Amino acid sequence: MDVSLPVEATKLSPVLCLASASPRRKALLASIGVMVEVMPSDVDETPREGEAAHAYVERLAIAKAQAAVLKTTLPVLGSDTAVVIDDQILGKPIDEQDAAVMLKKLSGRRHYVLTAVAVVGPKGVLSCCVTTVVKMRGISQQEIADYWQTGEPADKAGGYAIQGLAAVFVEEIKGSHSAVVGLPLYETTRLLCQQGVPIWAGYYQQR
Numbered sequence: 671m672d673v674s675l676p677v678e679a680t681k682l683s684p685v686l687c688l689a690s691a692s693p694r695r696k697a698l699l700a701s702i703g704v705m706v707e708v709m710p711s712d713v714d715e716t717p718r719e720g721e722a723a724h725a726y727v728e729r730l731a732i733a734k735a736q737a738a739v740l741k742t743t744l745p746v747l748g749s750d751t752a753v754v755i756d757d758q759i760l761g762k763p764i765d766e767q768d769a770a771v772m773l774k775k776l777s778g779r780r781h782y783v784l785t786a787v788a789v790v791g792p793k794g795v796l797s798c799c800v801t802t803v804v805k806m807r808g809i810s811q812q813e814i815a816d817y818w819q820t821g822e823p824a825d826k827a828g829g830y831a832i833q834g835l836a837a838v839f840v841e842e843i844k845g846s847h848s849a850v851v852g853l854p855l856y857e858t859t860r861l862l863c864q865q866g867v868p869i870w871a872g873y874y875q876q877r
Contacts, residue, residue: 686867689738689748694833694852699747702855703870704862711737711748715761723754723784724799731786732797745791745865749853753828755781760828766818772829773817777809780842781828785849787858791865798861800854802845804832809839 688696688706699706711734717726727750735748753760755775763769780803788797817836823829830836832843832850846854859869 682871684744685871686862687738687742687744687746689734689746692749692852695749698848698851698853698855699858702859704867705871706747707742707744709738709741709746711735713737715750717759723752723757723759723782724786724801726750726759727752727784727786728788728797728799731788732795735788735790735795739790745789745862745867747858747862748788748790749786751783751785751827751849751852753781753783755779762825762827763823763829766815769818769823769829770811770814773809773814773823774811776806776828776830778806780805783828783845783850785846785852785854787853787861789858789861789865789867791867793865796861796864798854798857800846800849800857802843802847802849804840804844804850805842806839807841813839 682705684705684707686704686706688699688708689711691708691710696706696708713730713733715730730750731748735746739746760772763772783802783804784799786797786799788795817823820835822831822834832840848855862869
């Protein structure tokens with residue numbers, strides 16, 4: 671999937687506030703013609719005791735959107751992604767050792783990627799959570815060490831980026847590829863349309 675921003679799109683008026691600093695989410699929205707203003711939200715991402723993974727990511731997506739809603743007149747989108755294996759939520763690695771532990775756990779196995787989206791607008795708070803199953807091939811210790819040196823795993827849930835260099839580790843995927851990248855575009859489009867956010871508007875404005 672090409673999630674690069676069209677050059678012309680960077681000059682268009684935003685129709686949505688994105689409560690995330692993720693360049694991947696911004697580019698995914700641009701790919702469907704939705705220009706955004708970026709307003710990252712700082713929320714506590716600590717899971718609650720006994721909290722299910724889907725409830726955790728949806729709660730954070732809503733919290734991020736609600737944290738930004740008073741700072742803009744636009745509808746706000748918040749999102750959160752978690753990698754889950756053996757009922758354990760894998761967040762962003764804190765260091766090289768942490769990333770190595772995560773990737774070794776994922777090596778040769780299937781895991782779940784849960785991405786939640788929340789859009790706050792005229793219809794209130796609308797949200798959903800999408801689950802994608804990803805199967806990794808076996809990954810050697812040397813590959814894990816080399817991958818860390820690229821710098822890519824440091825800010826990624828589960829310690830890898832499916833749209834980046836780690837694509838070579840992915841044997842199989844069942845579900846939404848864009849959800850693993852950062853936003854499930856089918857479900858996101860549905861929520862945006864319900865909130866009156868125009869889809870493809872960026873492409874209309876270019877004509």
